[in-house]
Amino acid sequence: MTANSNSNQKVKAAVFKFTCCAGCQFALLHFFDQQVETLELLDFVYFKMARRKELDEPYELAFIEGGVSAPEHIEQLKAIRKQAKTLVAFGACAAHGGVPAIKDWQTEIDVEERAYPDPLLVSSMKVSPVDEFVKVDHYLRGCPIDEVEFMEMIRSIAADKRPYVREHPVCLECKLKNNICILLMREGVQESMCLGPVTRGGCRVVCTSNMRACFGCRGPMSNPNIAEMVRTFKGKGFSGKDIEMRFTEYAGLSAEFREGARAYYERKAPYYKRKAA
Amino acid sequence: MVKSTPRALKLENLNILIDAVSQKYRTYGPVAKDGENAWEEVKADGELSLGCAATMLPAKHILQPVRLDLYSFKSSGGFQIEEPGFDEKIALFGVSPCDVNAILALDRVFGGRFVDPYYWQRRENALIVASNCTESAEESFCTSWDTGPELYSDYDLLITELADGYLLEVGSQRGKVVVNGLNLPGATQEDLKEKASRLDAARAATKKRLPVPPDDLHQLFEERYDHPIWVPNAEVCFSCGNCTFSCPTCFCFDIRDEVKPSRKEGVRNLEWDSCQLLEFAEVAHHANFRRLRIDRFKHRTIHKLSWMKQQYGLTGCVGCGRCVRWCPSWPVRRGRITSLADPVEIIADMLEPPEKVEGVERPGGVIV
Numbered sequence: 001m002t003a004n005s006n007s008n009q010k011v012k013a014a015v016f017k018f019t020c021c022a023g024c025q026f027a028l029l030h031f032f033d034q035q036v037e038t039l040e041l042l043d044f045v046y047f048k049m050a051r052r053k054e055l056d057e058p059y060e061l062a063f064i065e066g067g068v069s070a071p072e073h074i075e076q077l078k079a080i081r082k083q084a085k086t087l088v089a090f091g092a093c094a095a096h097g098g099v100p101a102i103k104d105w106q107t108e109i110d111v112e113e114r115a116y117p118d119p120l121l122v123s124s125m126k127v128s129p130v131d132e133f134v135k136v137d138h139y140l141r142g143c144p145i146d147e148v149e150f151m152e153m154i155r156s157i158a159a160d161k162r163p164y165v166r167e168h169p170v171c172l173e174c175k176l177k178n179n180i181c182i183l184l185m186r187e188g189v190q191e192s193m194c195l196g197p198v199t200r201g202g203c204r205v206v207c208t209s210n211m212r213a214c215f216g217c218r219g220p221m222s223n224p225n226i227a228e229m230v231r232t233f234k235g236k237g238f239s240g241k242d243i244e245m246r247f248t249e250y251a252g253l254s255a256e257f258r259e260g261a262r263a264y265y266e267r268k269a270p271y272y273k274r275k276a277a
Numbered sequence: 278m279v280k281s282t283p284r285a286l287k288l289e290n291l292n293i294l295i296d297a298v299s300q301k302y303r304t305y306g307p308v309a310k311d312g313e314n315a316w317e318e319v320k321a322d323g324e325l326s327l328g329c330a331a332t333m334l335p336a337k338h339i340l341q342p343v344r345l346d347l348y349s350f351k352s353s354g355g356f357q358i359e360e361p362g363f364d365e366k367i368a369l370f371g372v373s374p375c376d377v378n379a380i381l382a383l384d385r386v387f388g389g390r391f392v393d394p395y396y397w398q399r400r401e402n403a404l405i406v407a408s409n410c411t412e413s414a415e416e417s418f419c420t421s422w423d424t425g426p427e428l429y430s431d432y433d434l435l436i437t438e439l440a441d442g443y444l445l446e447v448g449s450q451r452g453k454v455v456v457n458g459l460n461l462p463g464a465t466q467e468d469l470k471e472k473a474s475r476l477d478a479a480r481a482a483t484k485k486r487l488p489v490p491p492d493d494l495h496q497l498f499e500e501r502y503d504h505p506i507w508v509p510n511a512e513v514c515f516s517c518g519n520c521t522f523s524c525p526t527c528f529c530f531d532i533r534d535e536v537k538p539s540r541k542e543g544v545r546n547l548e549w550d551s552c553q554l555l556e557f558a559e560v561a562h563h564a565n566f567r568r569l570r571i572d573r574f575k576h577r578t579i580h581k582l583s584w585m586k587q588q589y590g591l592t593g594c595v596g597c598g599r600c601v602r603w604c605p606s607w608p609v610r611r612g613r614i615t616s617l618a619d620p621v622e623i624i625a626d627m628l629e630p631p632e633k634v635e636g637v638e639r640p641g642g643v644i645v
C-alpha cells in the first residue's frame with residue numbers, strides 16, 4: 001500500500017522547487033479556489049509559495065517542480081526520494097527539463113559567461129529532468145500542469161490506484177473540440193508548426209483552441225512518429241533551425257524530441273553525445 | 278422511418294425553414310468556423326454553410342457526444358444509479374447525403390444485436406433536414422458508393438438549392454408537421470427539372486472515384502492483406518486518429534469511471550476512442566492486440582472499406598472525404614502529393630503489383 005489506505009487520513013504532501021519559473025506551483029495555488037474537495041485529501045506540510053513554514057514534518061508525497069541544474073540538487077533530490085513514498089514530477093521542467101533546458105544545446109561555458117560576471121564562482125550543469133537521478137512514480141506534464149489531470153492524480157494517489165493520464169496525441173482533444181486543424185489550414189507561419197500529432201495530450205488543447213500551434217510542452221506521446229513530423233514541417237517549407245527550435249522549446253531532452261531536433265544538425269552539445277553513446 | 282409520398286415545395290430563403298425548425302428543436306448545422314465549416318448549434322438568424330465541402334467533425338458528435346456522462350453512482354446506503362436521461366429534441370439541419378448514409382450505418386451499429394440507449398435517446402427524436410449537394414468538393418467520392426450527391430430516402434425534410442431559392446421535399450410525418458402552417462407554394466415541374474439537372478452536374482463534377490467496384494473490395498483486401506505497400510504507408514502514419522475522429526461512420530468509444538474524492542460516488546462516462554491509438558487495443562498487463570503501427574493502419578483501412586460491410590451490411594465509408602482532408606500526413610504516391618488516409622489512394626496502392634513497391638517518396642525529401 002502506498003500513500004494512504006485509510007480514507008480519513010490526509011496524505012502529507014510537500015512541494016519542492018528546482019530549476020523553473022515556479023509557474024506550476026502558482027497554478028496549483030489557483031486550484032484551491034475551485035477544487036477544495038479534492039485538495040482536502042492532501043495536507044501540505046511544505047509548500048513555500050502558499051505559506052511561510054519550513055519543512056519540519058515527515059511527508060509521503062513529494063511534488064518535484066523544475067529540472068536539476070546544480071550538483072547540490074542531486075543530493076537534495078535523492079534525500080527527498082528516500083523520504084517520499086510517492087514522487088511526482090510536477091510540470092514540464094521536472095518531466096523533460098522544460099524551458100531552462102534550452103541552454104543544454106550550447107556549451108555550458110558559453111551559457112555561464114553570458115549569465116554571470118565570473119563563471120569561476122558558479123558550478124552549473126546541463127539541465128536534466130528529475131528521472132535522470134531518481135525514480136519517478138508519476139508525471140504531471142505540461143507548462144503549466146493541467147488542473148483536471150492534477151485532480152485525477154490526487155484522487156488516484158489517495159485511493160492507491162493507477163491514475164488515468166492521457167498518452168494520446170494532442171490531435172485527439174483537438175478533434176473532440178471540433179477545432180479546425182491549423183497544421184493543415186495555415187501556411188508558412190510559425191503558428192502552423194503544430195507538434196500536436198506527436199505530443200502527449202491532456203492539456204485540453206489550450207493552444208490550438210486559440211489558433212496557436214502546439215509547441216509540445218507535454219513531451220512525446222506514447223508512440224510518436226517523429227521522422228514524419230520533421231518531414232511534414234520540412235514539406236511546409238520550414239528550415240532546419242525552425243524545426244530544431246520547435247522540438248527543443250519544452251521537451252527537447254526527451255529521447256523522441258531530441259531525435260526530431262537532431263534530424264538536421266549534428267550538435268556540438270556534449271550532453272547529447274554522452275546520451276547517445 | 279415513416280415513408281410518405283414526397284411533397285415538393287418551394288422555399289424562397291432558408292431562414293424561413295431554420296426558424297420553423299428551431300422553434301420545435303434544438304438545431305445544429307454546418308456553420309463557418311476559422312475558414313472551414315463545423316457542425317455547431319445554429320443560433321437564431323445564424324448563417325448556414327451548406328454545400329459539399331466536408332465539415333470538420335461530421336454530425337455524429339451530436340448523436341453520440343464526444344464525452345457523455347452515462348450515469349452517476351453512489352454507494353452510501355446501498356448501491357444506487359442515476360441516469361441523467363435526455364428529453365430534448367434535436368434537429369440536424371443541412372446533413373449532406375453521404376452523412377445521412379453514414380447515420381444509417383451508425384443506426385445499424387448501435388441498433389443491431391446490442392441496442393445502445395444513449396445513442397437512440399438522441400437519434401430517435403432527431404429531425405433530419407438533409408441537403409442535396411449541388412457542387413462537389415475535390416476530396417469526396419460519394420458517387421462511387423452511390424451515397425451522394427443525391428439523397429433518395431431516409432430524410433424528414435430534404436432541400437436542394439435552386440437558382441431562385443430551394444426545393445423542399447417532405448419525407449416523413451415529422452417533417453410535414455414542421456412545414457405545415459408555413460404556407461409554402463408547391464414546386465413546379467421546372468423546379469424539379471432544375472433539381473435533376475443540378476444534381477447531374479454535381480455527379481459529373483465528382484471526379485474522384487474508387488478504382489475498383491465496391492463489391493470487389495472484400496476480396497482485394499483478403500488477397501492483399503500482406504501487400505508490401507502497407508509498410509511504407511504505415512511508416513508515414515502518425516497514429517493520431519484524425520482519420521477516425523473525423524469519419525462519420527467511426528463509432529468507437531472508451532468508458533471510464535470518475536470517482537469522487539469521497540470514494541463513495543462517481544460518474545461513468547464515455548469518450549470517443551480510435552483504433553489508431555496505441556492504447557486502444559491494450560488489455561491487462563499491457564498486452565496489446567495491435568501494438569504495431571502497421572496493424573492499426575491496416576485495421577482502420579480494412580474496417581472502413583470491407584469489414585463493416587461484412588458485419589453490418591452497410592459500407593463503412595461513404596466517400597465524404599474528411600479523412601482525406603484532415604490527415605496530417607501527405608506522402609507522394611504515383612507522382613502526386615496525396616493524403617495518406619485517402620481510401621481511394623490506399624486502394625490504388627493495393628492494386629500496384631507487390632514486387633514493384635519500393636517505398637513512398639516524401640515532398641520534404643528523405644531524412645536519415
Ligand code: SF4
Pocket residue numbers: 170171172174175179180181182183184194195196197208214519605
Ligand atoms: S491543430 Fe495540431 S493538434 Fe490540432 S488536429 Fe491539427 S495537428 Fe493536431
Ligand code: SF4
Pocket residue numbers: 142143170199200201203204205206207208213214215216217218219
Ligand atoms: S497544445 Fe501543446 S503546447 Fe499547448 S498546452 Fe497542450 S501540449 Fe502544451
Ligand code: SF4
Pocket residue numbers: 520523524525526581593594595596597598599600601620
Ligand atoms: S473513410 Fe474517409 S471518406 Fe470514407 S466516410 Fe470515413 S472520413 Fe469519409
Ligand code: SF4
Pocket residue numbers: 521526527528529550551552553576577578580581
Ligand atoms: S476504423 Fe477504427 S475507430 Fe473507426 S470504427 Fe473502425 S475500429 Fe472504430
Ligand code: SF4
Pocket residue numbers: 513514515516517518519520521553603604605606617618
Ligand atoms: S492515416 Fe493520417 S489521420 Fe489516420 S492516423 Fe495515420 S496520420 Fe493520422
